[in-house]
Amino acid sequence: MAGLIQLSEAASLALHGMGLLATSRRRMSVKELASATGASEAHLAKVFQRLGKEGYVFSTRGPHGGFVLAKPPEEISLFDIYRAIEGEPSREYCLLRRESCPFGRCIFGCILKRLSEEFLTYLASKTLADLSGPQSNEGRGAGFEAVSMSGNLVNQFKRQEG
Helix, strand or coil: CCCCECCCCCHHHHHHHHHHHHHCCCCCCCHHHHHHHHCHHHHHHHHHHHHHHHHCCHHHHHHHEEEEEEHHHHHHHHHHHHHHHHCCCCCCCCCCCCCCCCCCCCCCCCCHHHHHHHHHHHHHEEEEHHHCCCCCCCCCCECCCCCEEEEEEEECCCCCCC
């Protein structure tokens, strides 16, 4: 069963990888990031190449190479990261992607629009600096939990209460 909010694997890797860079406060290699996120090094490198083009990370090649944030964590919102990977979010809320609903009006009312807007508002309101809160006992950073369900990566953003 898929979760309600779904992100592409690339967006999930970007958000989690950037969170790891922010909380580690050091250069991290592709190998370290891939190991921490469970992703392939090739895919992660491609995602971070895009983040580099957008000005969010600097990369260094070589045996001591890797990625480091290009801006202070408080200047990078989760929405910035999402937009760098996915582009500008669609304002299309119809699941059928039609101009008009076959029922005359949407069977979901305005809930899809409201949930989408609330999710994007949440991403815009959180920065990488917000992730540097206390670590949980499981070693997960700042309340981000990735759950794999039926092959889809579903992201649940839970703010840990301190």
